Structures are given as structure tokens and as C-alpha cells.
Amino acid sequence: MCLAVPSEIVALKDKIATIDVSAVRREVSLLLLPEEAAVGDYVLVHAGFAIQKIDRQAAEDALKLIEEIAQLEEEAS
Secondary structure (H helix, E strand, C coil): CCCCEEEEEEEEECCEEEEEECCEEEEEECCCCCCCCCCCCEEEEECCEEEEEECHHHHHHHHHHHHHHHHHHHHHC
16 A cells, blocks of 8 residues: 655646645655646645645645544554
8 A cells, every 4th residue: 555645736847846745845756747737736745756636625634634643643652
């Protein structure tokens, strides 16, 4: 199983995007993305590559779920 993290594109240069996830920024490749992306779009990122565009609501829902799971794991330790 793999995990793709919803991320917002905050800058673009050629086929490299700067993404933001919970105030952490990274650069990812857009080479595997089957459609054009723009600043403000949300993408699923896996292993340094954006692999799919998703809508804002889906991204926010997934990030909230990831935060809830992390909190449960922290409480269990």
C-alpha cells in the first residue's frame, strides 16, 4: 500500500512545483501528472511526484483524517 499526501501548489517553475502541506514546503515533480496544474491547485503527492489533481474539499477532508489518525497514534503511545 502507498500513501499519497494531498498538497497545495504554491509555486511553479517548468515541471517542478513547490507544494505546501501543513506549513511545510517541498519541491515535487509534475512529470507524472496527466493534466496541467496551476498555483492553488491541490495534488496528491507520492515519492516526490504529483500523481493526480484533486479538489480542495477532498484535500482538506483527507488532511483532516491524516491529522486525526496521527493524534490517535500519539495518544496510544
